[in-house]
Structures are given as structure tokens and as C-alpha cells.
Amino acid sequence: MARSLVDVLTTHASQRPDRIAYRYLVTGDSDGETADISYARLARRSRAVAAWLQDRGLAGSRAMLLYPPGLEFISGYLGCLSAGVIAVPGVPPRGRAQNHRALTRMKRLIADADAKVILGGREVVAALADMARHLPELVDVTCVVTEDIPDDAADSWTEPDLTADSVAFLQYTSGSTSAPKGVAVTHGNLLDNERVITERMGHTPDTIEEYDGELLLSWLPTYHDMGLIGPVLNTVYLGVTATLFSPLHFLQRPDRWLTAISRYRPHTSGGPNFAYELCLKHATPELVDALDLSSWKVAFNGAEPVRAATLRRFTGTFAPAGFRREAFYPCYGLAEATVMVTGGSVDAAPVLLDADGSGPHSGATDAAAIGCGRPGPGMTVAVADPEQHVELPEGEVGEIWVSGASVAKGYWRNALATRQTFRATLAGHEGRFLRTGDLGFLRDGELFVTGRLKDLMVVDGRNHYPQDLELAAEMSHPALRPGCTAAFSVDAGVEGELPVLVAEVSADAADETEKITDLVRAAIGEAHGLPVHDVVLVHPGTIPKTSSGKIQRRASRAAYLDGTLSPVGAPAPR
Template sequence: MVRTLVDLLTAHASQQPDRTAYRYLVTGDCDGEIQDISYGQLARRSQAISAWLQERGLAGSRAMLLYPPGLEFVPAFLGCLAAGVIAVPGVPPRGRSQNHRALIRMKRLIADADAKVILGGREVMGALGELAQHLPEMDGITCVTTEDIPGDAAGSWREPGLTADSVAFLQYTSGSTSAPRGVMVTHGNLVDNERVVTERMGHTPDTIAEYGHEMYVSWLPVYHDMGLIGPVLNTVYLGVTATLFSPLHFLQQPQRWLSAVTRYRPHTSGGPNFAYELCLKHATPGLLGELDLSSWRVAFNGAEPVRAATLRRFSETFGAAGFRREALYPCYGLAEATLMVTGGSVDAAPTLLDAGGSGPHAGAADAAAVGCGRPGPGLSVVIADPEGQEELPEGEVGEIWVGGASVAKGYWRNALATRETFRATLTGREGRFLRTGDLGFLRNGELFVTGRLKDLIVIDGRNHYPQDLELSAELSHPALRPGCTAAFSVDGAAEGEQPVVVAEVAPEMAGEAEKIADQVRSAIAEAHGLSARDVVLVHPGTILKTSSGKIQRRATRAAYLDGTLSVLGVPVQR
């Protein structure tokens, strides 16, 4: 029986030492510099780092991992696991250019995790040196450039005696609250969720053989659960090959993603909804003629609301390059459940429920509810009344609760939040459940996600989902960037709660700002019967989001009230 990913890596290194585990596109281009690492090399490098940590008595302590995109992160992460050290993936610093918000987050993570060691590359360690005066939390912490750990150190590695209940790593959620929460993912959680990903995404032995072990292409950041648990660690779980490149290279030229899929012909690749929108913006006839997306079987879409319009336009546009609608794969998950909870059926088109005849988007195909598939094996999903804590009948909207072996152990050093979130009980159901804070409903066993419990806008006793208002705003004018709008409510004193919409617009549209805002107001009034208190247009890239691309509505609301939004027409503060 497989206990840990360390066991699997050791087995793969023994059985197929020369097989490529990961290749990395250094420039983001398939014809540029390429680095790779085999399973034999990966195991030796991981064991060398592990031995270094073991020799210093760090088993059970926390190691912050600060690596830029590249291959160095993977052996460091696996080396921590192999040493019984709790890994803490983080966003690497950028020296003096590190912005204030990122620096504050790093300080909080170091302090909350009580990290004893920081692992990184030479450039990162140099940047940390520049930031040392701003990081008193680093006093007493050992900083290690893992490139300097000699390879022959692997000879002194010893198995750490892990159990399924041993904590493997802390996945810090990147919500809008000031206090970070580190999700304690155990080795048992990790192996179970890799099993879920494997089953739901159809990674069978026959499929792996059909694809010649080329299973993943990914640009997703490895410090976030979608990029880490999916493309990176599922690769080790299966013993296959993944092609990786930098998120920045994708954002600079989104077509690089599709070119890599064309070149390496993987079974699985994906990202949040905004990534598909970016590709659509660059879908020129010339690009379509260069692509061949016919091998793409699972184009997963998760981590933020999945838009029916995006799915429709992507399949229509890239159908000319061989992309099949059946490859579209909406899914749902969260760090507190390690990663994946539900996913669709491979080679089946996604389920879209048209807006009802009486809803705010009646008749609007773009507003269709998107099915996120069914629970993975061993997982249970129920829809509960968040107040009465009773299961709701199929079709009714309530809080999504999850049970199963993939549900994490709790929050690091936060017993109260752990009890509130991970220890829920349900009348008539055995066991404990994870309260996700997400709203949704079940239909024929399939999950449809409708929003966030705490983001609900309640005006005059009526519930309004912020993503509905955001969609209405984005459909009102083409200048509004898809997936870059935040809706929330503020107290208007005598008027009570009123909605505010903050939306990103290109700077060259500043002269049209008043007209665009008026159209947004009209759309909100017509679709929802609401009068917007304010419509604020801001510069691109300034809407606050989590590392996975989710809109941080509460943080945007706080910035609105503080007057710190980067408003269009006002010079951006650097």
C-alpha cells in the first residue's frame, strides 16, 4: 500500500530512472532553452536536500520554500517530505521591487508557520538579503541555497518513518483576511487526493501508455494548490512526464500555453477561467493555423467562477485548431480538501443549465449555470442549510459541505477556526464535514457552484450573488475586462445597504469612463432592480485577487472605503 509520495518517487527512480519527470521551458517557448530532470536525478536531488535537513535535526519543523519558476522547487519540496520536514510553499521575493502587500504577506507566513529554515535559489537568497532589514521575523532562521547542497549528500539519507497522519505541508490560503491560515495537509490527504485527481481525470494505465507518458503541460504557480497538487505532484504519483513554464511567460504571451500543448500533445492542461479568456483575446487567424489541440482530452477550469460564455467561445474559436468541446472540464476544489472535490466525466461536454425564465439573467445563455462534475471516489458532497445544519433537498441552494479522506487535518495552530470549519456535523449523517463557505446546489448528483456564503449581498431582504452583478456589468460594455470586476455592498446610512461595482478598464478608455459607468448602472438596474451607489473604473491589474485568480471582494471593499483604489484617470501610485 502506498503511504507517501516519497515511496512512489523511490519506486519510479528504481524502475524508470532515465524517464523525464519534468521539462522546463526556460523562455516559455518550445524552441527556446529547455531544462529537464529524470526520475533518477529527481530522487537523488530530493534525498540530498532531505539528508541536509535531517542532519540538522529539522524533522517536524517548518521550511519556507521560496523559489522562482523553474525545476528547483520540486526536489526541495519532495526533499522536505522525505525528511519529515513540513514544507511551506511561498511566493519568492523580488528584492527592492517587492511591493508592500507581498512583503507583509511573507512576514505573516514566516511568523505564523514559525519557520526554522528558508530554502531557495541564489537569486532569492540575494533578494532576501536586501529585504532583511524589513524582515525581523527572519532572525534566527537558517537560509539555505539548495543549489549549494552537494549531490553526494544523498548517500546519508534515511527514511523518516512517516505515517498517513504526518503533516506533509502547509498550504496557506490567500483570502482577503489579514490573518493567514495554513491548511495542514497530511501525507494521507495528499495520496488520497492524488487518487481522486487520477480517477476523475481519466489517468488510467492505458491512457498513460497511449500518450507516451506525456500527461501535463502547466504554467500554473507551484506555490498554489492547483498548480502543485495537480500538474506537479500528480506527475510523481503517476510516474509520468510534465512540461512546465513560468506563469509570467504565459501572462506575457498566452499563446505560449497553446503552443506547448500543440508541441507536447499532453492529455491534461488547464487553469482558472481568466486563462481561457486571455487565450481568446490572442486568437488571431494566424495563430489558429499554427495550432493542433486535437490531443487535449482534459482542459480543466477551476479556482474561480467558470463562465458558460467562456466555455462556449473557447470551443467555438479553437475548434478550428482541433479543440473538442468534450475536452472542457469544469471542476471544483479547495485547499482545505487538499485540492480536488468534484470533476466532470472525461470526453463528455460540460453540463450547462440555462438561466430560468424569472431570474435576473432570464434568457441569457452567457449566464447559464455550469456543472462542476461529481465527487471523486471516497468523497461525499452535501448541500446544507448553514444555519440549521441540515441537509437540503436536491436543487436547493445552500452551503457546500465535503467529507472524506482528502479533507485536510485543520488549520495550523488555529484550534477555533479548525473546529468551526473542519468539524461540522449533519443531522442524519455520520462523520464530520468540511464547511467550504461556498454556495451551490446538486442536480442529478452533479455540483453547481453559485457563489460565496460571506460575499452574499443582502438588500431589502433579498439575496444577490455578487458574481451575478459582476456578469451584468461585464456584459454591459466591451471595455470591461472579463473576470476583473468586483461587486459588494456598503452601508449607505439612510439608504441602507447599496451595491458598489469596481471594474478594470483599459487606460485609453478614460475619456469614455462616464459613459461606461452609466451603462453599468443601467445594466444593474435592469437585471437586478438595484440602484448602484457607485461604479468605480480602475486600472488593469489592480483589482485585488488571490493567487489562484479569485476576486477578493472584501479586500476590494476595504480599498474602496479607504480610498486606495487605482482609479482610472488618476495616476497610478508606485
């Protein structure tokens, strides 16, 4: 029985050495240059990196991974696992263009993980040398270009002594707090969550055979849990083939995603809700006519609120290309549970309820709660009163709690936060629970996620979810960018707590700011009966987001109170 993904990779390299593990679209175009790596080659490159780390006595230490999009990250990551080194995926620097916030985050990660070595590509390591004066933390850290490690180094590799409880990597949460926390994910957690993903997404032996091993396609960043644990590691777990390309290439031209699906015909591919909205924004009759999306069985949608209107519009737009409503696959997960917690049923349409939990809902409008599926095998999901720590009845909204073998060990070297988040107990249940900080309810075993506990706004004694206000604002004018609005409350003096909306608008909307502001206020007033304290329209790309694209509302609120936003009409930030 495999103890880790290292054992799994060894098996695949022996049994199917010539099968392509990963295919990379270098330009993002399906008809452009590709690079690929077989299982035999992947195992040898991973062992070469591992041997380099072992030869320097780094087993048990932390290695930060800073790679541009491409296949080298995978060899570096699996090399760490093969050496018994704890991998720490990070966002690669962008040379002189690196902003202050990203530099500050990198410093904190290096310090918190106590990283002894940085693995990266040639350009990344050069950029780090250029930034050394801003990063004194790099003085005692060895930087290595893993491409320069020769294949022959693999000959000195020795198999590490790994157990299910050995920490495999640290997934740093990208929340809006000043101190990111590293989730300590063990080898046992990884294997269990790959089992959950496999079962929930229908990656059965029959499916693998039907698709001739061409199972997954992804543009998601590999340094983030959704892109790493899902498409990348489920590929090596199953011994199949994945097609990958850069997130930047997707953002530049969202049609590349759909074109790649049409070309390589995978079973599973997905992303956050905004990705489907981007595809809709760039859809043309010519594109739809050129696509064949009939092979796409699992179009997973997670990491941010799933919108019923998005599902309806995407299905309507791309049905002529063979896309089926049943392919949409809302799911829920978080880094603290490795990644996946719940997922839908393959070939079943998403479950929609009215916003109050009744239903079903037609999906004609977005006033619906969308089911994120059922827990994976061996996982328990409960909805608890966050204050009383008791389980709530079905249909009642509370904090989502999770237990199971996929739940991580805790936060790296943070006993207090680990105790608060990972050690909750619930009457009537054995063992410990992970407190997710997310709000939701259960109905007939299906999980419905409604918001974040700390983002909840209470105005005049009523609870309001910021996602609902953000959606109402975004639908009020086409210049407002989907998924780029932050709602939060502030102390408005004698009026009490009132909402503020910060929204990104397209660059050509500068002459309509007053009209857009009035429409946002009217939309919030009509839909929620709330006066709005302030509406701030900002330049594209300036609202703080996590690495997975989630809005950082607390960071947005702090920037609003500090006066550090970039309102339209003021110079764009450099």
C-alpha cells in the same frame, strides 16, 4: 503499499530512472531552451535537500519554500517531504519591487508557521538579504540556496518515519482576511487526493500508454494548490512526464500555452476561467491555423466561476484547431480538501442548467449554472443549511459541505478555526464535515457552485451573487478587463445596502470613464433591477486577488471604504 509520495518517487526512480519527470520551458516558448529532470535525478536531488535538512536536526520543523518558477522548487518540496520536514510554499519575493502587502503577508506566514529555514533559489535568497531590514523575522531563520547543496549529500539521507497522519505541508489560504490560515495537509490527504484526481481525470494506465507518458502541461504557479497538487504531484504520483513553464510567460503571451499543447500533445492541462478568456483575447486566425489541439482531452477549469459564454466562445474559436467542447472540464475544489472535490466526466460535455436550476441550458448566453462534476471516489458532498446544519433537498441552494480522506487535518495551530470549519456534523451522515463557505446545489449527483456564503449581497430582501453583477458589468464595455471586477455592498444610508462595482479598465480607456460608468450602471439596472451606489474604475492589476486569481471582494470593499483604491485619472500606484 505507499505511505507517502516519498515512497512513490523511490519506486519510480528505481523502475523508470531515465524517464523525464518534468520538462521546463525556460523562456516559455516551445521552440526555446528547455530544462528537464529524470526520475533518478529528481530522487537524488530531493534526497540531497532532505539530508541537508536532516543533518541540521530540522525533521518535524517548517521550511518555507520561496522559489522563482522552475524545477528547483520541486526538488525543494520533495526534499522536505523526504526529510519529514513540513513544507510551506510561498510567493517568492521580487527584491526592491516587493510591495508592502506582499511583505506583510510573508511576515505573517513566517511567524504563523514558525519557519526555521527558508529554501530558495540564488536570486531569491539574495533578495531576502536585501530586505532583511524590513523583515526582522528573518533574524533566526536560516536561508539556503538549494542549488548549492551537492548531490553527494544524498548519500547520508535516511528514510523518514512517516505515517498517513504526518503533516506533509501547509497550504496557506490566500483569502482577504488579515490573518492567512495554514491548511495542514497530511501525507494521507495527498495520496488520497492524487487518487481522486487520477480517477476523475481519466489518468488510467491505458491513457498513459496511449500518450506515451506525456500526460500533463501547466503554467500554473507551483506554490498554489491547483498548480502543485494537480500537474506537479499527479505527475510524480503516476510516474509520467509533465511540461511546465512560468505563469509570467503565459500572462505575457497566452498563445504560448496553446502552442505548447500543440507541440507536446498532453492529455490534461487547464487553469481558471480567466486563462481561457486571455487566450480568446489574443487569438488570431494565424494562431488557430498553426495549432493542433486534438490531443487535449481534459481542459480543466476551476478556482473561479466558470462562464458558459467562455466555454462557448473558446470552443467556437479553437474548433478548427481540433478542440472539442467535450474537452472542457469544470471542476471544484479547495485547499481545505487538499484540492480536488468534484470533476466532470472525460469526453462528456459540461452540464449547463438555467440560472434557476432548471434546464438544460443551451449555453448561448451566460445565464447558466455550470456543473462542476461529481465527487471523487470516497468523497461525500452535501448541501446544508448553514444555520440549521441540516441537509437540503436536491436543487436547493445552501452551503457545500465535504467529507472524505482528502479533507485536511485542520488549520495549523488554530484550534478555534479548525473546530468551526472542519468539525461540522450533519444529521443522517456519519463523521465530520468540512464547511467550505461556498454556496451551491446538487442535481442528479452533479454539483453546481453559485457563490460564496460571505460574499452574498442582500438588497431589499433579495439575494444577489456578486459574480452575476460582475459579469453584467464586464460585458457592458470591451475596455473592462475579464475577471477583474469586484462587486460588494455598502451601507448607503437611508437607501440601505446598495452595490458598489470596482472594475479594472485597460490603460487606453481614460477618456471614456464617464461613458463606461454609465454603461455599468445601466447593465446592472437592466439585468438585476438594482441601483448602483458607486462605480470605481481602477488601473489594471490593482484589484486585490488571491494567488490563484480569485477576486478578494472583502479586501476590495475595505480598500474602497479606506479610500486606498487607484481610480483611473489618479496616478497609478508605484
